[in-house]
Amino acid sequence: MTEPLVLGIETSCDETGVGVVRGHTLLADALASSVDEHARFGGVVPEVASRAHLEAIVPTMQRALDDAGVTLADIDAIAVTAGPGLAGALLVGVAAAKGYALAAEKPIYGVNHLAAHVAVDTLEHGPLPEPAIALLVSGGHSSLLLVDDLAAGVTPLGATIDDAAGEAFDKVARLLGLPFPGGPPIDRAAREGDGESIVFPRGLTAPKDLARHRFDFSFSGLKTAVARWVEARERAGEPVPVAHVAASFQEAVCDVLTNKAIDACRERGVETLVIGGGVAANSRLRALAEERCAKYGITVRVPRPKLCTDNGAMVAALGSHLVAAGVAPSRLNLPADSAMPLTVVSV
Amino acid sequence: MLVLVVDSATPAVTAALAEVSDDAVVVRSQRRAVDARAHGELLAPAVEAVLAEAGARPRDLTAIVAGLGPGPFTGLRVGLVTAASIGQTLDVPTYGVCSLDALGLLDGKVLVATDARRREVYWAVYEDGTRLTEPAVDLPATVAGRAAELGVAVAIGEGAHKYAEVLGVAARDEPLYPPAAALAALAADRVRAKAPGERLTPLYLRRPDAVAQSVRKPVLP
Numbered sequence: 049m050t051e052p053l054v055l056g057i058e059t060s061c062d063e064t065g066v067g068v069v070r071g072h073t074l075l076a077d078a079l080a081s082s083v084d085e086h087a088r089f090g091g092v093v094p095e096v097a098s099r100a101h102l103e104a105i106v107p108t109m110q111r112a113l114d115d116a117g118v119t120l121a122d123i124d125a126i127a128v129t130a131g132p133g134l135a136g137a138l139l140v141g142v143a144a145a146k147g148y149a150l151a152a153e154k155p156i157y158g159v160n161h162l163a164a165h166v167a168v169d170t171l172e173h174g175p176l177p178e179p180a181i182a183l184l185v186s187g188g189h190s191s192l193l194l195v196d197d198l199a200a201g202v203t204p205l206g207a208t209i210d211d212a213a214g215e216a217f218d219k220v221a222r223l224l225g226l227p228f229p230g231g232p233p234i235d236r237a238a239r240e241g242d243g244e245s246i247v248f249p250r251g252l253t254a255p256k257d258l259a260r261h262r263f264d265f266s267f268s269g270l271k272t273a274v275a276r277w278v279e280a281r282e283r284a285g286e287p288v289p290v291a292h293v294a295a296s297f298q299e300a301v302c303d304v305l306t307n308k309a310i311d312a313c314r315e316r317g318v319e320t321l322v323i324g325g326g327v328a329a330n331s332r333l334r335a336l337a338e339e340r341c342a343k344y345g346i347t348v349r350v351p352r353p354k355l356c357t358d359n360g361a362m363v364a365a366l367g368s369h370l371v372a373a374g375v376a377p378s379r380l381n382l383p384a385d386s387a388m389p390l391t392v393v394s395v
Numbered sequence: 396m397l398v399l400v401v402d403s404a405t406p407a408v409t410a411a412l413a414e415v416s417d418d419a420v421v422v423r424s425q426r427r428a429v430d431a432r433a434h435g436e437l438l439a440p441a442v443e444a445v446l447a448e449a450g451a452r453p454r455d456l457t458a459i460v461a462g463l464g465p466g467p468f469t470g471l472r473v474g475l476v477t478a479a480s481i482g483q484t485l486d487v488p489t490y491g492v493c494s495l496d497a498l499g500l501l502d503g504k505v506l507v508a509t510d511a512r513r514r515e516v517y518w519a520v521y522e523d524g525t526r527l528t529e530p531a532v533d534l535p536a537t538v539a540g541r542a543a544e545l546g547v548a549v550a551i552g553e554g555a556h557k558y559a560e561v562l563g564v565a566a567r568d569e570p571l572y573p574p575a576a577a578l579a580a581l582a583a584d585r586v587r588a589k590a591p592g593e594r595l596t597p598l599y600l601r602r603p604d605a606v607a608q609s610v611r612k613p614v615l616p
């Protein structure tokens with residue numbers, strides 16, 4: 049049997065994505081983003097995102113099919129993000145996927161967005177060795193997972209107890225007068241700065257915190273510390289060294305993320321670390337993970353930045369994995385679940 | 396010509412197959428469930444069920460007709476994206492109709508009012524099926540004034556029942572929700588003429604709730 053041709057639909061936040069894969073090969077990755085419409089609100093506005101998904105889904109689908117040179121009749125299965133994410137936004141993608149699936153008479157898979165962030169790496173680096181540790185960091189999630197069997201379920205090891213890592217980037221960017229979303233401008237500004245010039249706190253790394261929160265994250269204290277530092281400067285009438293603040297903030301985030309991820313790998317005796325989510329596009333995180341993992345003989349797998357942020361290809365990649373593993377498809381009444389647990393890979 | 400009809404502009408989610416011929420519109424099968432919170436779960440199985448009941452395959456469809464609202468946003472989008480994705484897959488035209496119009500196909504002067512939540516109604520006034528006012532969203536008290544001005548004698552729709560006292564217009568028992576036959580009839584001429592398909596743009600009538608960010612709050616005392 050030839051490898052399955054799978055289409056993936058993603059609408060959990062502000063990106064409308066449609067991807068097409070055959071096995072582990074990426075054929076198309078069409079994306080429409082409403083990010084500019086949210087900028088003046090300083091964060092994603094759910095209703096604005098939902099409206100944009102409805103407008104974008106048909107043209108984005110057409111682009112994906114054209115890019116891949118296939119029709120819906122050629123597709124073996126349709127996968128769609130069923131959760132977690134923004135309820136109204138998810139619903140547009142799920143309803144669209146059902147329409148495509150029923151009209152084309154194809155099976156549908158409602159899948160977990162976070163598991164898809166792990167699966168997308170197979171498009172870049174081939175089959176994922178299991179077990180693996182996954183570090184997923186974005187504006188909406190910050191999690192450490194043990195991936196034993198990506199088709200069956202993943203084990204959450206830890207997560208943020210307050211802000212997501214990407215959220216901290218957005219808030220600090222705003223503080224520094226940089227645009228939304230904050231990840232890329234902070235990464236750029238930080239290149240001109242010294243990450244060790246200001247020592248910002250590393251959340252949940254003190255021995256007393258590690259006892260209970262060994263694999264959890266906290267970025268709220270860090271964000272407040274940066275705000276205090278910047279305000280103190282402003283009040284003293286001194287200029288704010290944006291590059292140094294950006295670099296030092298970024299260093300604090302990346303330091304914690306990489307240390308905890310490596311700790312998880314070592315505690316579980318795992319030799320593969322996959323990093324995904326929008327923050328995985330951060331150049332310092334990628335470099336620091338490479339450098340530190342090398343010391344412990346851990347292989348780091350980070351897909352290229354475009355595959356780290358939300359997209360349809362990641363959903364297609366997970367769908368393809370599920371089809372190949374012989375997992376039964378979802379039913380046509382599958383719900384969108386904004387709080388879908390990590391232990392559920394497909395519904 | 397076999398047409399799929401969908402509407403999710405009210406708490407009712409409707410799917411139907413209608414046969415549009417030169418001189419008639421006949422509903423061959425339909426499913427309706429009333430659950431404002433489950434449009435996303437209910438609609439696609441309902442479409443499958445009406446196809447099965449009529450012994451038809453998706454490829455037998457020649458057009459899709461969808462109610463454009465106005466209606467609560469999240470549920471409304473389910474119907475429109477379902478119609479659009481089916482139309483795209485089958486490469487058949489999609490036609491939109493105002494969901495209120497489907498309730499207004501009656502003799503005489505009629506106020507159509509559906510529930511817009513937040514103590515408001517989506518409404519329009521019709522005379523012998525012709526719309527006299529643009530679809531709007533307002534407080535029932537405001538609508539009552541306009542209805543009196545226009546000399547409306549009867550009201551129809553779920554909102555007309557819910558706010559009958561304020562509206563001051565007798566509400567008819569049926570239909571409460573846009574009937575499939577009326578939705579199909581409103582698009583029948585376009586179906587017969589094989590008119591070019593239309594992009595299904597929802598009648599939101601309200602802007603998204605969103606506040607532009609203000610100046611940042613200091614963290615230092």
Ligand SMILES: [Zn+2]
Pocket residue numbers: 161165186188325326357358
């Ligand atoms: Zn994501």
